[in-house]
Amino acid sequence: MVTSYITRTASFSAAHRLHSTHLTEEENAAIYGKCNNPHFHGHNYKVEITVKGKIDPITGMVMNMVDLKACIELAVMDPLDHRNLDIDVEFFKSVPSTVENLAVFIWNNINHHFQKDHAGKSNTAKLYKVKIYETEHNSVEYFGEDDDVIN
């Protein structure tokens, strides 16, 4: 069977600021600069979710794009679109809402819904990559590599 990687894109608009509870006000200001503005700023985040799997010989699909879109709706759009990441999202109360951490949050959330909702629909499709563009100049990719997780 043939292995393929499918990607679905979505965009959401959110407010946030960069601020670490492990740092002093001076350190926060020095490290994060204008991103530390206490009144928040915001972005149109563009997210690309890539799933790796075998092409089903009957349907010709790794996974139904309609199901992937629905999963992104639940795991990305519902909790993040038109939200304040730092106030409205529990995850970012303990870690700074950097784009690196945002990718980890989305990875975990996609995987959570993936395993719950898509169980049985495909034996092979697995989340492969989360890519986020914070601006047209800054982006991050996360492949689920985590030394602290016992795989």
Add this chain to the structure above:
Amino acid sequence: MVTSYITRTASFSAAHRLHSTHLTEEENAAIYGKCNNPHFHGHNYKVEITVKGKIDPITGMVMNMVDLKACIELAVMDPLDHRNLDIDVEFFKSVPSTVENLAVFIWNNINHHFQKDHAGKSNTAKLYKVKIYETEHNSVEYFGEDDDVIN
């Protein structure tokens, strides 16, 4: 002499919410929906500033793009980038920070710096259009048309 229209683009990231002081909470929620979230959301705003003028036969330019870039720095980037439009910008304390009103704010601010900083540099170059993309799906154009202004 030849009339030409030059455009310079810039992008900034800001937080805001849609909320009108002339409306009740219920009306605000009904009209603005999720954009009314009191914790704010945000965007990467993309701005296009178009200047109309005669091409100078000596320099071949309507206006030096370096000067236009500097003007955009002062009139757009400094007051708006990594800001909360509703808290950090005086103009939006009395009017909602819709993209329509944001274009009017930028028009006025560009014109203010234009007249102050670029006086004498060009006899013909005039602000022609402000275009703002709030998201890749929503944009607004403003040409300075205002019935209330005595031109």
Add this chain to the structure above:
Amino acid sequence: MVTSYITRTASFSAAHRLHSTHLTEEENAAIYGKCNNPHFHGHNYKVEITVKGKIDPITGMVMNMVDLKACIELAVMDPLDHRNLDIDVEFFKSVPSTVENLAVFIWNNINHHFQKDHAGKSNTAKLYKVKIYETEHNSVEYFGEDDDVIN
């Protein structure tokens, strides 16, 4: 009051071929070339709908983007997305489905829903322009200019 132009974008995927009932097979082949393939080809059409109006001093909006999006859903997406323009759309049974004619169809359809659904919501907002990208290289703009219509 201030006049502003707001634009909302949408995309749809459709099949079509270029073929005129007023021309012979040979003429059709000569004029339309590979676009005349009887088995059809297709495009991801990108549509930009621009509305001109006064900014409401209470809401700060020319027209609610949510209403504009709903109108585009009815007037563009429902009849055209994942359709065959030549078979599924009555309008193109008598005229070729060129991008020029497609813009006229969308103009008429938007205006039809606009007048029906948005009556009373705004006294000033009027359809100003329909722009369609057939490919990244070909586009058309229509402003409703029609000599045959008694305005």
Add this chain to the structure above:
Amino acid sequence: MVTSYITRTASFSAAHRLHSTHLTEEENAAIYGKCNNPHFHGHNYKVEITVKGKIDPITGMVMNMVDLKACIELAVMDPLDHRNLDIDVEFFKSVPSTVENLAVFIWNNINHHFQKDHAGKSNTAKLYKVKIYETEHNSVEYFGEDDDVIN
């Protein structure tokens, strides 16, 4: 010697529908939804062909982009542009024209022409990846991973 990956992009416009000969009409409708429309729909497909190889110390190139462009002309544009994938392309008479299968078709076709036309021109350049954007929201990547092929 230095290993580099070069990518050349092309776009083509085609009609298709999603339909599997292994499924009933009801199953086809349920799985593919509006993509199952018997009258077809269509897309502007954007294709990225990536070749991996050593940089030739004399020419500074992995492979001449002119040759890669010519190969894409033969392997992608000629059979697919302004075509109906399901009617005009033999390969899709037995498998659904999903974007996953389209990438496999293009992989095989590029490789076929690659081996035929470019033999001897480079000892190291090999097809590495085929990426296709079906829409701006859906894409697929194929690296030639196939369990059924004896490599």
Add this chain to the structure above:
Amino acid sequence: MVTSYITRTASFSAAHRLHSTHLTEEENAAIYGKCNNPHFHGHNYKVEITVKGKIDPITGMVMNMVDLKACIELAVMDPLDHRNLDIDVEFFKSVPSTVENLAVFIWNNINHHFQKDHAGKSNTAKLYKVKIYETEHNSVEYFGEDDDVIN
């Protein structure tokens, strides 16, 4: 009859520098800055040619896009692609190769070929606008407005 505006896009790569024969070396350096580098720099110029005309009721077209593409090939690509604007193009020996002047050159050249090659093919299609993106941040639009020309 219906008036429509069609646009065709093309891209070319060229070297140039900004330098005016009417200015001293010091003035050139002061006005044009790094763009005055005597060794040249370069751009991927993106050009949009817009033609205005009536939609032909038989063909549904303002003008055949194939003819427009051929005209752009002759008037834009042949003289400018992979050229040095200042050395290879006669026009820029007397005027600086600013993007403003480049738009005037292309306007004149398109119009020249337009009148010669497309005479009789359409009674109504006329060049309406030349737009050039020098970079993603700088662009210019020219509508043929020229006080010195007796229209």
Add this chain to the structure above:
Amino acid sequence: MVTSYITRTASFSAAHRLHSTHLTEEENAAIYGKCNNPHFHGHNYKVEITVKGKIDPITGMVMNMVDLKACIELAVMDPLDHRNLDIDVEFFKSVPSTVENLAVFIWNNINHHFQKDHAGKSNTAKLYKVKIYETEHNSVEYFGEDDDVIN
């Protein structure tokens, strides 16, 4: 700890021609075609620099984007923007300024500044990939794979 890949984008405008000192004039013309024009042509090069590293639990960052931007300024923009690659950059006096070689130059230069300027700021962040778009149709990726280097 979590491994993430961050990417920062920049653009520069430069002139160049393709020409190899190891080839005769006839060979150069045959291999490079119009890219061999002795008067040069040019491009807006778009560069993507990807850094791989662990997410710092305190700052939430692989590396401060501000530092990465400053490094790109020194390693890419200063030596290449508004330059003639073949005349102004020592590296291209001995090797052709193909996009493949340009990626190697930028890789080496980024790594040079990286090791010098960012020593101690992060124990884990390492240059992972250099991607360059020469035009919207041609790009190259380099991961530092070099058989001749003793790692």
